Amino acid sequence: MNESIYLDYNASxxxxxxxxxxxxxxxxxxxxxxxVHAAGRAARAAVExxxxxxxxxxxxxxxxxxxxxxxxxxxxxxxxxxxADGVGQIVVGATEHEAVVETAAASGLPVEVWPVNGAGLADxxxxxxxxxxxxxxxxxxxxxxxxxxxxxxxxxxxxxxREAGGWMHVDAVQAAGKIPVDFAALxxxxxxxxxxxxxxxxxxxxxxxxxxxxxxxxxxGGGQERGRRSGTENVPGIAGFGxxxxxxLADLxxxxxxxxxxxxxxVRIEDAGGEVLGKAAPRLPQTLCFAMPGxxxxxxxxxxxxxxxxxxxxxxxxxxxxxxxxxVEAMGRPDLATVxxxxxxxxxxTEQDWxxxxxxxxxxxxxxxxxxxxxA
Amino acid sequence: MNESIYLDYNASxxxxxxxxxxxxxxxxxxxxxxxVHAAGRAARAAVExxxxxxxxxxxxxxxxxxxxxxxxxxxxxxxxxxxADGVGQIVVGATEHEAVVETAAASGLPVEVWPVNGAGLADxxxxxxxxxxxxxxxxxxxxxxxxxxxxxxxxxxxxxxREAGGWMHVDAVQAAGKIPVDFAALxxxxxxxxxxxxxxxxxxxxxxxxxxxxxxxxxxGGGQERGRRSGTENVPGIAGFGxxxxxxLADLxxxxxxxxxxxxxxVRIEDAGGEVLGKAAPRLPQTLCFAMPGxxxxxxxxxxxxxxxxxxxxxxxxxxxxxxxxxVEAMGRPDLATVxxxxxxxxxxTEQDWxxxxxxxxxxxxxxxxxxxxxA
Numbered sequence: 001m002n003e004s005i006y007l008d009y010n011a012s013x014x015x016x017x018x019x020x021x022x023x024x025x026x027x028x029x030x031x032x033x034x035x036v037h038a039a040g041r042a043a044r045a046a047v048e049x050x051x052x053x054x055x056x057x058x059x060x061x062x063x064x065x066x067x068x069x070x071x072x073x074x075x076x077x078x079x080x081x082x083x084a085d086g087v088g089q090i091v092v093g094a095t096e097h098e099a100v101v102e103t104a105a106a107s108g109l110p111v112e113v114w115p116v117n118g119a120g121l122a123d124x125x126x127x128x129x130x131x132x133x134x135x136x137x138x139x140x141x142x143x144x145x146x147x148x149x150x151x152x153x154x155x156x157x158x159x160x161x162r163e164a165g166g167w168m169h170v171d172a173v174q175a176a177g178k179i180p181v182d183f184a185a186l187x188x189x190x191x192x193x194x195x196x197x198x199x200x201x202x203x204x205x206x207x208x209x210x211x212x213x214x215x216x217x218x219x220x221g222g223g224q225e226r227g228r229r230s231g232t233e234n235v236p237g238i239a240g241f242g243x244x245x246x247x248x249l250a251d252l253x254x255x256x257x258x259x260x261x262x263x264x265x266x267v268r269i270e271d272a273g274g275e276v277l278g279k280a281a282p283r284l285p286q287t288l289c290f291a292m293p294g295x296x297x298x299x300x301x302x303x304x305x306x307x308x309x310x311x312x313x314x315x316x317x318x319x320x321x322x323x324x325x326x327x328v329e330a331m332g333r334p335d336l337a338t339v340x341x342x343x344x345x346x347x348x349x350t351e352q353d354w355x356x357x358x359x360x361x362x363x364x365x366x367x368x369x370x371x372x373x374x375x376a
Numbered sequence: 377m378n379e380s381i382y383l384d385y386n387a388s389x390x391x392x393x394x395x396x397x398x399x400x401x402x403x404x405x406x407x408x409x410x411x412v413h414a415a416g417r418a419a420r421a422a423v424e425x426x427x428x429x430x431x432x433x434x435x436x437x438x439x440x441x442x443x444x445x446x447x448x449x450x451x452x453x454x455x456x457x458x459x460a461d462g463v464g465q466i467v468v469g470a471t472e473h474e475a476v477v478e479t480a481a482a483s484g485l486p487v488e489v490w491p492v493n494g495a496g497l498a499d500x501x502x503x504x505x506x507x508x509x510x511x512x513x514x515x516x517x518x519x520x521x522x523x524x525x526x527x528x529x530x531x532x533x534x535x536x537x538r539e540a541g542g543w544m545h546v547d548a549v550q551a552a553g554k555i556p557v558d559f560a561a562l563x564x565x566x567x568x569x570x571x572x573x574x575x576x577x578x579x580x581x582x583x584x585x586x587x588x589x590x591x592x593x594x595x596x597g598g599g600q601e602r603g604r605r606s607g608t609e610n611v612p613g614i615a616g617f618g619x620x621x622x623x624x625l626a627d628l629x630x631x632x633x634x635x636x637x638x639x640x641x642x643v644r645i646e647d648a649g650g651e652v653l654g655k656a657a658p659r660l661p662q663t664l665c666f667a668m669p670g671x672x673x674x675x676x677x678x679x680x681x682x683x684x685x686x687x688x689x690x691x692x693x694x695x696x697x698x699x700x701x702x703x704v705e706a707m708g709r710p711d712l713a714t715v716x717x718x719x720x721x722x723x724x725x726t727e728q729d730w731x732x733x734x735x736x737x738x739x740x741x742x743x744x745x746x747x748x749x750x751x752a
Contacts, residue, residue: 004414004415006406006415008408008411008413008415008416011407011408011410011411011416012406012407012408012411012419012608013406014406015403015404015406019403020400020403020404023399023400023403023612024396024399024400027391027395027396027399027577027616028391028396030382030388030389030390030391031387031388032384032387032388032578034387035384035387035388035686035688036674036677036678036681036688036689037384037677037680037681037686037687037688038380038681038684038686039380039382039384039686040384040387040686043388069445069446069449069579069607069610070445070607070608070610071607071608072595072596072597072598072606072607072608073445073595073607075597076595076596076597097597097598098596098597098598098599098606099596099597099598099606099607100597102596102597102606103596103597105596106596194608196608201403201610201612201613202408202608202609202610202611202612202613203445203579203580203608203609203610203611203612203613204579204610218594219448219449219452220448220452220474220475220478220479220481220482221448221451221452221473221474221475221478221479222448222473222474222475223474230448230474230475230478231445231446231447231448231449231475232388232446232447232448232570232572232578232579233578233579234445234446234577234578234579234580234613235578235579236399236577236578236579237577237578237579237610237613240403298412301412301413302412304413305412305413305414308414310411310413310414310415310416311413312411312412312413313412
């Protein structure tokens with residue numbers, strides 16, 4: 001990986017040194033947090049310190065946080081809890097992650113797909129009408145989209161959901177650690193984070209739940225996490241998550257600066273004929289999704305990879321295969337769904353990384369265009 | 377933790393240096409295994425290498441292994457898959473772990489508790505009668521018990537279950553990495569391992585499934601693990617698990633030696649009036665469960681902890697509270713259920729550790745006995 005440039009943080013962020021250090025320390029310390037001896041008590045303390053740091057990243061308190069195995073499990077627990085609470089339908093944003101879409105589909109409840117506009121923003125008027133007509137709803141709206149970085153109007157949606165007596169579930173996996181997140185201001189019932197999207201290790205996440213809701217256990221056993229999630233706690237993972245959350249919170253201002261580097265790249269892409277998706281919406285500062293008609297997503301990714309620049313074609317959640325982007329399709333641009341790519345920076349990305357990405361992309365595009373001209 | 381002696385490996389093993397190194401390497405490497413670029417492919421390779429090493433520890437092949445978030449989740453996935461396959465009852469060994477007991481109880485199916493004898497061994501005649509009478513059964517029998525180390529006659533039970541057309545589920549969380557385990561010889565349908573019991577990190581486990589059975593997905597989303605378990609793979613945890621499995625396999629002979637050290641301690645305890653539980657059964661080489669009438673479990677644990685020796689009172693799976701041991705009760709000795717403790721060594725334990733544990737326990741017991749004599 002020498003000399004390579006990693007701009008695929010939305011798939012998995014580079015692990016922050018603070019997080020790697022916390023993981024290593026926990027691995028060296030041994031101990032089951034349920035054990036009463038010194039090692040057990042130290043492991044328990046590490047978990048609870050991390051829980052408080054994780055909560056603080058989204059302005060919540062430690063008691064709101066249930067630690068789980070990742071964002072997907074967090075979404076599953078939040079959705080299952082709302083279903084157990086007796087909602088009669090699930091409203092799912094059109095650009096939600098598969099973890100939400102597939103879990104809703106498997107619930108057995110009616111699922112309404114909540115459309116987004118051309119900028120990728122969920123339509124609040126549609127939601128108001130939907131809530132007025134249907135049974136009590138679980139409403140799932142992500143805080144920021146994984147492909148476009150588009151930031152949804154969650155607080156406004158929550159107000160509508162609250163008024164209708166529904167359950168607001170927020171997938172904040174991509175937002176947490178990249179923009180300020182205030183759990184109280186969002187007024188969500190449940191909110192999900194994943195450590196590995198913000199510089200912590202893979203395999204650990206959190207479900208933040210408001211005091212007014214009850215979580216339904218999905219995994220039975222030893223009764224850990226106050227009975228909400230059995231299984232020996234992933235102490236190194238949790239410690240790494242806590243350290244990453246702490247560092248991410250301190251780093252928010254420096255991450256915001258990347259918006260300028262991102263926008264400079266966008267201008268170069270647009271000058272070459274590309275189109276930025278979600279440009280009209282508020283977005284994460286480090287995410288750029290663009291489409292280049294005639295230049296297939298996987299070709300773009302492979303050409304950049306050969307030059308040592310790692311980006312992504314849509315979400316990296318299946319078997320490594322590139323499919324048309326559901327997100328771009330939902331934004332009303334099926335014409336761009338197979339020619340869009342995502343560039344996403346993070347805590348270790350530099351202005352030079354973004355510039356180099358642009359250089360390499362423009363070279364690849366020029367070669368590709370020349371080949372097409374020769375063929376034509 | 378300086379100078380302290382850790383003899384609570386059955387709660388959570390000391391992490392092997394090979395495992396800590398593999399975790400650190402994965403944390404430094406970044407990458408989502410579903411990403412198609414160089415970092416993604418390297419992460420995928422790390423996962424698949426580890427999967428093969430994990431499979432090899434129990435004589436299985438990589439394709440049999442589904443990676444999950446720990447032993448509890450592995451048990452949940454195995455049991456849910458059998459339930460989805462249409463079994464009509466669940467037969468649960470009397471000394472199974474809470475992860476199995478509670479999951480079976482939550483299934484909605486009739487649950488039969490399969491008794492053990494005074495040595496802690498499951499009664500095969502009882503099983504034969506049960507299978508002859510009831511509907512098609514999921515039978516859950518652990519390979520080795522967490523408290524006593526008693527090794528169950530799983531292969532014999534499997535033969536009965538196979539004959540009856542049932543589903544054999546084996547919790548091998550405590551056995552894997554401590555004794556040779558042969559998935560084919562056990563002829564189980566599903567078998568569970570947890571990394572942190574054999575020197576890997578917490579938060580990762582495996583469900584090994586025979587080709588004749590189908591696993592039912594419990595977590596929906598991106599379709600990882602061939603659709604059986606969605607969510608970004610815990611690459612560092614999996615890499616650590618693989619390294620630990622490889623080291624544990626090579627280490628089996630050296631762990632077997634601990635049986636002599638364990639038995640030397642047992643003699644000292646018996647000489648002081650204590651009783652070894654499961655003594656008449658085959659047991660894990662590094663586990664000793666004993667009871668001392670009149671000397672409460674938690675007092676034993678606390679006294680040893682003060683002297684820097686960490687052991688356990690029963691299972692360490694609830695909120696750090698010591699309850700009467702279900703296991704000892706199931707063995708027909710309720711009189712010993714509040715005075716039993718577990719000493720469990722592992723890859724880093726020395727003969728000196730076991731001796732020192734005996735010295736400290738005998739001192740503590742003598743002080744305790746003297747106090748009782750004064751009070752009487």
